Amino acid sequence: xxxxxxxxxxxxxxxxxxxxxxxxxxxxxxxxxxxxxxxxxxxxxxxxxxxxxxxxxxxxxxxxxxxxxxxxxxxxxxxxxxxxxxxxxxxxxxxxxxxxxxxxxxxxxxxxxxxxxxxxxxxxxxxxxxxxxxxxxxxxxxxxxxxxxxxxxxxxxxxxxxxxxxxxxxxxxxxxxxxxxxxxxxxxxxxxxxxxxxxxxxxxxxxxxxxxxxxxxxxxxxxxxxxxxxxxxxxxxxxxxxxxxxxxxxxxxxxxxxxxxxxxxxxxxxxxxxxxxxxxxxxxxxxxxxxxxxxxxxxxxxxxxxxxxxxxxxxxxxxxxxxxxxxxxxxxxxxxxxxxxxxxxxxxxxxxxxxxxxxxxxxxxxxxxxxxxxxxxxxxxxxxxxxxxxxxxxxxxxxxxxxxxxxxxxxxxxxxxxxxxxxxxxxxxxxxxxxxxxxxxxxxxxxxxxxxxxxxxxxxxxxxxxxxxxxxxxxxxxxxxxxxxxxxxxxxxxxxxxxxxx
Ligand code: FAD
Numbered sequence: 001x002x003x004x005x006x007x008x009x010x011x012x013x014x015x016x017x018x019x020x021x022x023x024x025x026x027x028x029x030x031x032x033x034x035x036x037x038x039x040x041x042x043x044x045x046x047x048x049x050x051x052x053x054x055x056x057x058x059x060x061x062x063x064x065x066x067x068x069x070x071x072x073x074x075x076x077x078x079x080x081x082x083x084x085x086x087x088x089x090x091x092x093x094x095x096x097x098x099x100x101x102x103x104x105x106x107x108x109x110x111x112x113x114x115x116x117x118x119x120x121x122x123x124x125x126x127x128x129x130x131x132x133x134x135x136x137x138x139x140x141x142x143x144x145x146x147x148x149x150x151x152x153x154x155x156x157x158x159x160x161x162x163x164x165x166x167x168x169x170x171x172x173x174x175x176x177x178x179x180x181x182x183x184x185x186x187x188x189x190x191x192x193x194x195x196x197x198x199x200x201x202x203x204x205x206x207x208x209x210x211x212x213x214x215x216x217x218x219x220x221x222x223x224x225x226x227x228x229x230x231x232x233x234x235x236x237x238x239x240x241x242x243x244x245x246x247x248x249x250x251x252x253x254x255x256x257x258x259x260x261x262x263x264x265x266x267x268x269x270x271x272x273x274x275x276x277x278x279x280x281x282x283x284x285x286x287x288x289x290x291x292x293x294x295x296x297x298x299x300x301x302x303x304x305x306x307x308x309x310x311x312x313x314x315x316x317x318x319x320x321x322x323x324x325x326x327x328x329x330x331x332x333x334x335x336x337x338x339x340x341x342x343x344x345x346x347x348x349x350x351x352x353x354x355x356x357x358x359x360x361x362x363x364x365x366x367x368x369x370x371x372x373x374x375x376x377x378x379x380x381x382x383x384x385x386x387x388x389x390x391x392x393x394x395x396x397x398x399x400x401x402x403x404x405x406x407x408x409x410x411x412x413x414x415x416x417x418x419x420x421x422x423x424x425x426x427x428x429x430x431x432x433x434x435x436x437x438x439x440x441x442x443x444x445x446x447x448x449x450x451x452x453x454x455x456x457x458x459x460x461x462x463x464x465x466x467x468x469x470x471x472x473x474x475x476x477x478x479x480x481x482x483x484x485x486x487x488x489x490x491x492x493x494x495x496x497x498x499x500x501x502x
Contacts, residue, residue: 006277006502009034009257011245011291014109015481016468017282018227019488025234027496032238032276033231034257037062037106038088038264039241040215041224047204050090050112050215053337053361058085060214062092062105063266069213070102070319070438071360071370076426080362088242088264090215094286096394099314099381100438101286107241109284110481111222112215114440115339116188117356118152119478125348125376126483129473132449138486142493146485147187151221155185155340156192163199165208167332169341172357172369174328176343179418181411184344186356189226194219195336210361212337220338227485242269248279248291248464249300255279255464278463278501281446282488285312285470286383289445290392292458293385303460307450309383313474314396314439316375318408321360321427324367325420331368335361343371345411346477350403352376353411354478368424372440373411375404380474383445401436408434441480446470448487456491457500465500467491 008024010017013035024031040049044059051059056067067081074080091113094101104110120143127135160166173183190207198208198219205211206218216222231237240261247258254275261269281288293309295301324331342356358370381396412423423433446452448471451459456471458464467488469480476483495501 008278009276010280012283013107015484016488018223020280020467021237022227022231023492025231025236030236034240034243035107036244039107047217050217053210056082056084058087059089060084061089071427098397101442102440108223116190116220117479118187118189118482121476121478125477142486142490152187154187160340165336168335169357175419179415182344186342189221190338191219207336207338248295280465280467282468285442285445288470289383297385297387301461305451305459311444311447311473312381315441315475316377316404317439318373318404319435321368321370321424322421323424329367333365335359350376351407353407373408375407377404398436405434443469443472444474447473455494
């Protein structure tokens with residue numbers, strides 16, 4: 001009967017979707033996992049799935065004519081970005097008036113394209129940003145579980161300490177020390193033994209061959225090697241790739257999803273409407289919020305919370321690069337694509353900065369230290385749906401980003417004062433020294449306990465659950481995927497125990 005075998009759809013296959021798929025399948029449920037990007041494991045043989053950062057091709061960008069990398073220029077010259085075929089590649093960009101959100105596209109979502117940095121947030125900060133949850137339970141049960149399932153490991157000390165591929169991070173760490181800043185190692189899901197073999201030339205190179213933002217062909221434990229591999233092995237998960245959910249509407253006690261399936265070149269192969277008893281939204285902060293705001297605007301879902309669309313933030317992401325000077329300022333002609341260390345200047349105040357030392361693998365000695373700074377910005381953004389254009393809008397702008405820039409600038413100026421060197425203004429858009437117009441870490445839009453109940457069930461739509469980064473308000477102080485995974489584990493435990501998915 002329908003009651004004992006609910007028809008369940010999961011929209012999106014990033015961290016939230018992968019956790020939901022595994023835990024539902026293990027509970028004996030059959031699920032459709034609907035993913036608008038490619039199932040890369042099926043699209044191409046191992047070793048030929050993803051394109052290198054320095055040789056982008058049809059597999060790189062999600063329906064763009066040109067790559068659009070965070071560091072756009074070198075010495076003000078436009079030779080980083082390249083023309084690419086318009087196709088269903090792995091890296092997508094959601095563009096708003098003054099904010100570009102980078103996202104992963106494909107089975108595995110952001111895990112395909114991200115840097116694999118797998119950081120457990122500071123407990124004191126989680127207590128501040130998510131007071132609505134039992135934080136103790138996160139640290140005793142769900143964060144350990146997420147770390148273990150994701151295969152998180154500390155970087156190999158010999159690689160950071162000796163490999164020429166990590167000269168960039170050693171140089172930056174020495175400069176941190178000179179300025180009185182603490183350097184921390186950053187855990188990752190990359191297989192460090194594999195990377196060591198790469199450095200010995202014994203296996204095909206991935207991290208050490210400029211692979212990361214368009215996907216890693218080897219070495220990175222993306223979700224297709226962890227949660228999704230386990231979920232698919234149950235035989236209960238039906239993946240529908242290259243299939244986008246374009247609409248969700250209520251029909252009695254159930255929900256109808258409209259879908260559009262395309263070819264890798266974008267030709268529409270078919271459209272369908274399918275009814276489900278339970279729907280799990282895991283399309284990411286932008287994807288989930290857009291589907292819901294559109295449904296609200298069109299009257300497809302009624303009674304949703306007026307908090308929907310609110311509490312968004314870019315996790316304080318601010319990118320900056322320093323041109324180093326003096327004797328010990330080489331960053332290496334070869335660089336690993338996987339970051340391994342960061343500058344930690346975090347005390348939960350609004351001046352807090354966690355600046356990850358980012359590689360810039362262009363094959364030349366650039367004497368440049370790149371940083372992705374995560375900051376504690378007090379501002380939040382709001383998504384709204386414009387019914388005239390049919391597009392979702394976001395009010396984040398440079399003014400809202402300013403506290404993040406100020407905090408990052410203070411740290412960079414102290415590094416420059418202690419070591420020499422200067423912030424580069426020839427790499428970002430419009431000659432900026434500090435990025436305030438893009439993020440890798442979109443958070444919020446459908447905040448837990450505000451637009452949903454405390455387990456992620458959408459207010460006004462029983463049987464619809466939010467399971468992804470949209471649940472977390474604006475910032476976490478660290479890269480978010482470990483916490484997104486742990487929160488999904490928590491919510492799935494509670495929803496299954498309460499019988500909400502039966
Ligand atoms: P996502 O992982 O974004 O998954 C959502 C999925 O839903 C996508 O596969 C998408 O194609 C699909 N989808 C969207 N809309 C629809 C629809 N309508 N129909 C069907 N499918 C849909 N985080 C870290 O912790 N560490 C890092 O080192 C790190 N580096 C990053 C580097 C880059 C370049 C990027 C882009 C991100 C990085 N992140 C990193 C962020 C991290 O990847 C995201 O926070 C995380 O993936 C979000 O998980 P999620 O489950 O919310 O959604």
